[in-house]
Amino acid sequence: MKTLSRNILAAIIIGSTLFLNACKKDNPVPEVNQEEFDGAVFNFIELEGHDDHFHETTDTTKVILKADGSASPSHMHLTEGHTYKLLINIFKNNRIINQEFIDEGDIHQFFFIPSKPDYIKYTYLDRDKNDRPIGFVGNVEVLKADNGAFDFKVVLRHGLNKAHSAAQAWDNANYSQAGGATDMEAEFEIHPSEHDGHDHEDH
Amino acid sequence: MLQRLLLFIAILNLANTAMALPLDSCNLIFKGTVIDGNTNTLLKGATIIINGQIKASSPEFAEFTFNDICPGLLIIKVTTPGYADTDTVINITSARQVIIKLYASSKNLSEVQISASRPHVHNTAISSQVSNTDLQQARGSLLAEALANIPGVNMLRTGTGIAKPVIQGLHSNHLLTLNNGIRQEGQQWGAEHGPEIDPFIAGRLTVLKGAEAIRFGPEAVGGVILVEPAELPQKKGIQGGVNLVGGTNGRYGVASLMLEGAPGKLKGFAWRVIATKKRSGNIQTADYYMNNTGTDELSFAATLGHKTKRLETELYYSRFNTSIGIFNGAHIGNVTDLTDRIANGRPFENGTFSYAIGVPRQNIVHNLFKFKAGYQLNPVSRLNVIYGLQRNNRQEYDLRRKISETPSLDLVLTTQTLDINFETFSTNGWKTTAGLSGLLQVNNSVPGTLATPLVPNFDSYGAGGYLVARLIRNSYELEGGIRFDHKGLSAAGYRNEIIDGTTNQVFYTGNRKFNNITASVGGVLHINDHLDIRTNVGSAWRPPVVSELYSDGLHHGTAAYERGNSMLTAEKSYKWITSVDFNKQKVQIQASAYVNLIYDYIYLQPSNQLYESLRGVFPTFDYKQTDATFAGADFLMTYNFLPAFGYELKGSAVRARDIKNQLYLPWIPADRVENSISWNIGGKPENFIKLGYQFVAKQTQYNAGSDYAAPPPAYHLLNVNAGTKIRLPNRYLNLNCTINNLTNKLYKDYMNRFRYYAHEMGINFILRASYNF
Structure with missing residues (x-):
């Protein structure tokens, strides 16, 4: 009899705990948003040509992409005939998180879309496990400087089919045909200037 | 208390x-x-x-x-x-x-036996039932697809695997679904959240089109859906049925087994179990496959009933478990992605067949437990108690960086409902029902999603009391009712805010209380043996849901930044609906017309501001309130013009307007008409062939520029359906074959949220076999 009443008591306690738990919300827990990041930096590192190879110089121009999607500075200068290493770093909590994307390099790829053709040429320098380009590191060659400025759009795609024909050219404006979604999008102006003689006051 | x-x-x-x-x-x-x-x-x-x-x-x-x-x-x-x-x-x-x-309610009488059901629907209500033939054929499909056989009921789809019913222009939290007498509580606020019910458990599907808030409580603004299982058997012994369905599109298969019985030794007891398994792969339009559109569903239900002379009790448990692939061509990162895809009008890639379900996908488990007791106090009075406990776990998976196998949304909604009602008949023809209902609901986000949930954790409670009086006479019936409801909500959550260039999670809370009185009057006039006229005027209401109150974030599925408004008030609706039922030997007509006036109707208004982020630019939308009208008519006619031939005509039209701003409302079904001709071969109803033609008009009630893409053009579809019954020793085997979209037409429907990205399903050849023992 004693055991029975104890069992009943235990059942009541368990039952009422379950019931009460089902009646009150939990305190919410803040989530660290995995998909979000705080910003990105585009480093244009000028290279010096030595016969068949390049050396990095200390002459680096940076464009910073902020959380609100704006780029600072809104324009930058590159010199005709020079080659720059474009190194992209993505930041979260002041930490570079490029490796997260590189680990899934087979479904991530950058596209670089100038608003006018023939000013620059981009070459991917990094590869995923299928030997397809990603775009965290690449070379930008400035082909010409005549009269101008152009908009430079940088897009990071996630989940695309990298074997698709639309994913083969670095400057394909129809990159979305390869599928996937945009993880990051930045746009700023590039002002290509003639050999060593650009005058910033012009702008 | x-x-x-x-x-x-x-x-x-x-x-x-x-x-x-x-x-x-x-x-x-x-x-x-x-x-x-x-x-x-x-x-x-x-x-x-x-x-x-x-x-x-x-x-x-x-x-x-x-x-x-x-x-x-x-x-x-x-x-x-x-x-x-x-x-x-x-x-x-x-x-x-x-x-x-x-009198026959509609259409051909199916030979497949579905036991009759309980006296749930009161007769002055304007209701339509899914006919047995349609119910049989809907087995293995989605609940909303089964309901869409009723004129005035349409679907709001998200791709192919998710469909929500739309009754006379209203959906989601404007409708109430009673699953076996319990109000179904999932995360119904989402347009991409389908009802978690297997149509196989339904012995009867009924739609009440009036404002039926009195008996059923808040949210029955547009109507009520009743999903009712068949009555438990009374005959001793074990009986059952096996249903098999196979379809070519998506190469799907469904198997369902039902067993029921009444053990002779234990007097008064009866039981039933039913289990259904469904598996389908990528769906094919007329031109291409849609990748990641498979589904995997397993559902189970068990009922145990006991009856004595005065007391009737029932225990019921059901579990609905589904995994739905979301077409991956609809996964977009920003508005540029969306406009690129709309410009293309179809996926960039043709897709291939696969049963695999990747990301994005939804995994949903819905558990329902019910206890019901009815006690006959005396020959004319009865007391009913129904308790329901539901647990809905919704997990949504997205394409994510490194953690695609971690859900980005993981919500557990626990709901307890209690309804007590007392019915009594008096000698002068009055039937009075008085009731009390209560609801306790808790929503929790399961931590660890690494994504800030769209909706907060919340506690919600509701209490209501009602009184309905009905006068039954031979030539007419009258009914009037009044109800009071109180509802409370206490929410707490985090939202993202960019502070000094970094994203932070900011804590917020909210408390809201709502009180409402609703009333209705209605009547039915039995003019003669062939003609009934019903009319019903009723009020209804619904409190704003958490997503409308507290949303503040990017909704990736719709490429929109949505902002809630914690000060929203409850919607109040007044609906007048009148219907005519005519039944004479060769002709049956069911027609209804309605006007629904909704004050403080909640909708998403474009704010003309842009939300700029690292992902690109998004339009922003604010939850606002306005006054709206929904008016329309539904029509169903069957005419047996020759003994073996029948014709059926079905149609519906809705006009919905925001009357404050003189604008059309979005996502309203376009006008539609369906015609069919059936031939009963050899004069036997079980051997038939039926040719159907459906026309859906272009939605012209549309404000130019209010959507990413204008409504798609009108379309015509042809369907064929044939059935027969094969005699086996002592039993019958029912066979049925349907070909949907016979001409394999490539088309889009305005009511599909994925019409931006893809077309509707192409030709589908379905074979069904049903064997009862």
Whole structure:
């Protein structure tokens, strides 16, 4: 009899705990948003040509992409005939998180879309496990400087089919045909200037 | 609370005892015959319900005899599949014999037996039922697809695997679904959240089109969907059925097994179990496959009932478990992605067939437990108690960086409902129902999603009390009701905010309380044996849901930044609906017209601001309130122009407007008409072939520029359906074959949220086999 009443008591306690738990919300827990990041930096590192190879110089121009999607500075200068290493770093909590994307390099790829053709040429320098380009590191060659400025759009795609024909050219404006979604999008102006003689006051 | 309730019941009971009669004089003989009112032929298999208690099924004979009837008022309800229910009221003082006429409700009577169901729907309500033929054919499809056979009921789809019912232009939290008597509580606020119910469990699907808030409570603004299982068996022994369905599009297969029985040794007990498994792969449009559109579904339900002379109890448990692939061509990162895809009008890649379900996908598990008891206090009064416990776990997976196998949304919604009602009949033809209902709901986000949830954690509670009085006369019925509801909500959550260039999670809370009184009056006029006119005016309301109150973030599925408004008030609706039912030998007509005026209608308004982020630019939308009208008409006619040939015409039209801003409302079904001709081969209803033609007009009630893409053009579809019955030793095997979209047309429907990205399903050849033992 004693055991029975104890069992009943235990059942009541368990039952009422379950019931009460089902009646009150939990305190919410803040989530660290995995998909979000705080910003990105585009480093244009000028290279010096030595016969068949390049050396990095200390002459680096940076464009910073902020959380609100704006780029600072809104324009930058590159010199005709020079080659720059474009190194992209993505930041979260002041930490570079490029490796997260590189680990899934087979479904991530950058596209670089100038608003006018023939000013620059981009070459991917990094590869995923299928030997397809990603775009965290690449070379930008400035082909010409005549009269101008152009908009430079940088897009990071996630989940695309990298074997698709639309994913083969670095400057394909129809990159979305390869599928996937945009993880990051930045746009700023590039002002290509003639050999060593650009005058910033012009702008 | 309990004391008050007991007092309430005691008072109602006291008021009733004056006319109650002692049970021991219950020995009168009452005989009857059930006939088809159109053909005057005997009708076998009807269920006879007297004063709310099932007295008998007459599977073999059309006659019934009871010898335990108490003197006094008898409310006799007779139901049988394919026929409209009848209510007859007689005052019995000595032995009596009656003839009860039933009229076919619609369409061909299916040979597959579905037991009749309980007297749930009151007769002044404007209701339509899915016919048996349509219900049989809907097995293995989505609940909303089964309901869409009813004129005035459409679907709001998200791709192919998710469909929500739309009743006369309203959906989601504007509708109430009663699953086996319990209000279904999933995360219904989302347009991409389908109801978690397997149509196989339904013995009957009914839609109440009026404002039925009195009996069922808040949210029944646009109508009520009743999903009711068949009655438990009364016959001793074990019986059951196997249903198999296979379809070519998506290469899908469905298998369902049902077993039921009444053990002879344990008197009064009856049971049923049903299990269904469904698997389908990528769906094919006329031109291409849609990748990641497979589904995997497993559902199970068990019922145990016990009946004594006065007390009827039932335990019910069901589990619905589904995994739905979301077409991956609809996964977009920003508005540029969206406009690129709209410009293309179809996926960039043709896709291939696969059963694999990747990301994005939804995994949903819905558990429902129900306890129901009905106690016959005296011959004319009954007390019912229904308790429901539901647990809905919704997990949504997205394409994510490194953690695609971690859900980005993981919500557990636990809901407890309790309904107590008391029904009594009086000798002068009044039926009175009084009830109390309560709801306790808790929503929690399961931590660890690494994504800030769209909706906060919340506690919600509701309490309501109602009174409905109905006067039943031979030539007319009148009904009036009033209800009071109180609802409270206490929410707490985090939202993202960019502070000094970094994203932070900011804590917020909210508390809201709502009170509302609703009322309705309605009536039915039985003009003659062939013609009934029903009309109903009712008010209804719904409190704003958490997503409308507290959303503040990027909704990736819709490429929009949505901002809630914590000060939103409740929507209040006034609906007037009138219907005509005509049944004469060759012609049956069901038509209804309605006007629904909704004050403080909640909608998403574009704010003309842009939200700029690292991902690109998004338009922003704010939840606002306005006044809206929904007006329209539904029509169904069947005409058997030759003994073996029948014609059916079905159509619906809705006009919905924001009357404050003089704008059209979005996501309103376009006008549609369906025609079909059927031929009963050899004059046997079980051998038939039917050709159907459906026309859906272009939605022209659209504000130019208000959507990413204008409504798609009108379309025409052809469907073929044929069935037969094969005699096996002692049993029958029913076979049915359907070809949907016979011409394999490539088309889009305005009511599909994925119409931006892809087309509708191409040709589908479906074979169904059903065997009962």
